[in-house]
Amino acid sequence: MAETAAPRKSREGWRGRFLASPYLLLIPAAIALAGVSIYPLFYGVRASVTHYLYGRDFGFNGLTNYRNVWHDEFFRQAMVTTAKYVVCAVTIETLLGLGLALLVSREIRFGGPIRVGLILPMTIAPVVVGVMWRLLYDSGVGVTDPLFQLFGASPPDVLAHDTSAFISVVLVDVWEWTPLIFLILLAGLQSLPQEPLEAARVDGAGRVRLFLDHTLPMLRPVLFVAITLRVIDAIGTFDQIYVLTKGGPGTATRLISIYAYNTAFLFTQYGQAAAMLIALLAMVMLLMIVAVRMMRKSLR
Amino acid sequence: MPRVALYSSIAVILAISIFPFWWMVDTSFKQPVDIFGGVTFYPHHPTTSNYHRLFNTYHFASYLENSLIIVAVAVSVSLAIGTLAAYSLTRFNLRFGLNQSALVIALLVRMIPGILLVIPLYITLAKWGLLDTRLGLILIYSGLNTAFVIWMMQSFLAEIPRDIEEAAMVDGDSRLSALVRIVLPLAAPGLAATAIFSVIVTYNDFLIALSLTSTTNAQTVPVGVSTLIGKIQIEYGPMAAAGVIGALPIVIFALVVQRHFVRGLTLGAVK
Numbered sequence: 001m002a003e004t005a006a007p008r009k010s011r012e013g014w015r016g017r018f019l020a021s022p023y024l025l026l027i028p029a030a031i032a033l034a035g036v037s038i039y040p041l042f043y044g045v046r047a048s049v050t051h052y053l054y055g056r057d058f059g060f061n062g063l064t065n066y067r068n069v070w071h072d073e074f075f076r077q078a079m080v081t082t083a084k085y086v087v088c089a090v091t092i093e094t095l096l097g098l099g100l101a102l103l104v105s106r107e108i109r110f111g112g113p114i115r116v117g118l119i120l121p122m123t124i125a126p127v128v129v130g131v132m133w134r135l136l137y138d139s140g141v142g143v144t145d146p147l148f149q150l151f152g153a154s155p156p157d158v159l160a161h162d163t164s165a166f167i168s169v170v171l172v173d174v175w176e177w178t179p180l181i182f183l184i185l186l187a188g189l190q191s192l193p194q195e196p197l198e199a200a201r202v203d204g205a206g207r208v209r210l211f212l213d214h215t216l217p218m219l220r221p222v223l224f225v226a227i228t229l230r231v232i233d234a235i236g237t238f239d240q241i242y243v244l245t246k247g248g249p250g251t252a253t254r255l256i257s258i259y260a261y262n263t264a265f266l267f268t269q270y271g272q273a274a275a276m277l278i279a280l281l282a283m284v285m286l287l288m289i290v291a292v293r294m295m296r297k298s299l300r
Numbered sequence: 301m302p303r304v305a306l307y308s309s310i311a312v313i314l315a316i317s318i319f320p321f322w323w324m325v326d327t328s329f330k331q332p333v334d335i336f337g338g339v340t341f342y343p344h345h346p347t348t349s350n351y352h353r354l355f356n357t358y359h360f361a362s363y364l365e366n367s368l369i370i371v372a373v374a375v376s377v378s379l380a381i382g383t384l385a386a387y388s389l390t391r392f393n394l395r396f397g398l399n400q401s402a403l404v405i406a407l408l409v410r411m412i413p414g415i416l417l418v419i420p421l422y423i424t425l426a427k428w429g430l431l432d433t434r435l436g437l438i439l440i441y442s443g444l445n446t447a448f449v450i451w452m453m454q455s456f457l458a459e460i461p462r463d464i465e466e467a468a469m470v471d472g473d474s475r476l477s478a479l480v481r482i483v484l485p486l487a488a489p490g491l492a493a494t495a496i497f498s499v500i501v502t503y504n505d506f507l508i509a510l511s512l513t514s515t516t517n518a519q520t521v522p523v524g525v526s527t528l529i530g531k532i533q534i535e536y537g538p539m540a541a542a543g544v545i546g547a548l549p550i551v552i553f554a555l556v557v558q559r560h561f562v563r564g565l566t567l568g569a570v571k
Contacts, residue, residue, distance in 0.1 A: 022392035026402070029385035029446050032378070036417065036443030037409040043420035100313065103306065116554055117314045120321070123554050124547040125504035127522040131543035132320040134529070135327050141536050143323065146339045175317070236413030239506040239522070243529055257415040257507075264419050265511060277416045284413070 041281075047274035065275035075276060077251055078259040085166075085255055086234045089173040094227055096174065097181030102211075104182075105189045119179040126176065130243025133172045134159075137244070162252035165245055169253050172240050177233070181226045188222030189215070224295050228288070235284060256280055321547070328540035335536050350537035351545075358538060360545065362516040363524030367503060370434055370520060374441035375498045379491070381442075382449025383457075387479060389450070390457040403454065409447040418511040425512055432513045437520070440508060445498045452497070456490025457483065496557055500550055521546045 051061035069075050104114065121129065136143045137159050145155035158164040192215065200214050238257040241247060247254030247262070256276070264273035327335055328350050329343040354360045389399050421440060422431070430436035464486070465478040473481065484491065506522040513519045519527075525546050528539045 022388040022394055025384040025388035028381035029450060032381055032443040032446040033405065033409050036440060037412060040417050040420035043424055047420060047423060103310065114310060114314065118317055120551065120554060121317055123500055124550050125506065125522045127506045127525050128543045128546045131525060131539055132324045135324055135540055136320055141327065141335050143339055232411050236415055238415060243526055260415055270419055270423065274419050277419065281416055
């Protein structure tokens with residue numbers, strides 16, 4: 001290294017210093033981030049107070065879009081469906097993910113391949129997940145109907161009825177995203193300090209007590225991160241639903257993202273769709289603030 | 301729990317997580333008659349005709365080509381600018397509390413649901429004449445990925461001690477050449493994990509690609525897969541084949557780079 005030092009020295013002039021200025025290094029990233037966040041959000045707000053007719057801009061119309069959204073029964077319905085979807089899916093995923101993480105956190109043979117097998121569902125495209133489950137649920141080519149027949153029940157054609165369609169899409173979400181909670185909790189479990197657990201074990205604590213009194217409290221911050229991530233992601237669920245049911249039958253699985261997408265791209269009501277999404281964003285942010293507050297309190 | 305019970309419960313869970321994959325592969329190699337002929341767990345008369353039809357009738361190669369180009373360019377661009385930003389954030393004391401706030405901003409950008417972005421992006425791209433072009437998607441994915449790259453790379457770069465590059469700079473390296481010659485090679489595993497995650501996220505995206513493209517000029521693989529469903533009559537064979545082709549690159553990826561892969565997936569959330 002020493003013999004190449006001399007020629008390199010000459011390059012370290014004002015140009016080198018300028019190019020390595022810490023703020024200059026940030027500029028491309030700042031532009032990129034602004035381009036996909038501030039700029040579209042600004043445009044979104046603008047679109048939400050704009051009157052669109054057949055997709056054409058007819059100027060400012062105040063809060064009309066918001067008023068329409070407020071009175072829109074289908075919007076409310078979509079919000080309720082989304083809330084139900086998120087609560088059902090994330091609850092099941094958390095319980096299953098926690099159980100799985102506890103199961104696999106111990107040293108087991110073939111740990112690597114098993115782990116990859118378990119997380120495969122969350123790595124492939126959600127659209128492909130939709131295709132897979134469409135092939136499983138379908139009454140003509142699928143597996144669910146024959147399965148019900150095997151147990152003597154009549155074939156239910158799960159995607160054709162409200163309740164069963166809703167349960168079906170929730171189960172797809174559970175299949176796809178339990179691995180994420182599992183992975184995060186596994187990382188959390190493996191980084192827990194072992195001493196308190198050892199001490200409690202020596203004191204004669206049973207496995208259940210050990211879990212409830214020691215593991216779970218220590219795991220709480222990680223659990224919180226996992227659940228928050230999942231909730232925010234689940235609120236925006238679109239791909240699998242689009243492939244599986246397109247929001248149907250009727251409105252049974254019409255989540256807010258599907259409804260907003262249809263409003264914008266099927267009915268070209270960009271203004272109204274933008275108003276919906278701004279309202280949704282406000283609600284999500286409120287939720288996040290509440291969540292962070294709750295975590296701070298529980299950690300104190 | 302006894303070991304037998306442990307391993308058998310793991311086996312059951314693995315089966316649940318793998319079976320949908322197998323059913324899709326199974327269906328993709330079946331003949332139409334067998335697809336509707338009841339449940340069979342392997343193709344009794346295997347055929348590749350579904351794949352032939354996928355590429356000949358449904359032009360699947362053009363979706364693959366679009367995805368390949370878009371993912372490669374967008375991930376490279378975001379890795380470059382995101383790593384530079386992450387380097388700046390870990391190595392300098394910036395004003396306005398930028399060191400912390402930039403990370404929070406990056407995370408927030410990453411968390412905005414896609415549906416919130418597509419309507420404004422659609423209107424903007426329409427204005428610039430970039431709808432249904434690869435360039436339009438490349439620009440958007442580069443931006444979205446940058447947020448993630450900053451978030452991940454700063455945690456990897458922070459692990460690399462400053463002394464090493466400072467020693468190189470004493471020996472005559474400029475800061476940039478120290479970054480390229482010393483820091484980046486040391487951060488290679490982190491760079492790999494970040495790249496892997498970015499590739500997966502970009503390749504898998506559906507909503508943005510669906511909303512901003514309309515023809516095979518720029519439609520990506522997930523959009524291509526979904527076009528097989530929109531028809532009045534669903535073509536189950538080609539649809540299954542499309543799913544297999546769509547999943548294959550990522551599954552192979554996951555198996556080849558196992559270790560980086562798990563690290564990449566967890567680091568996004570757990571530091």
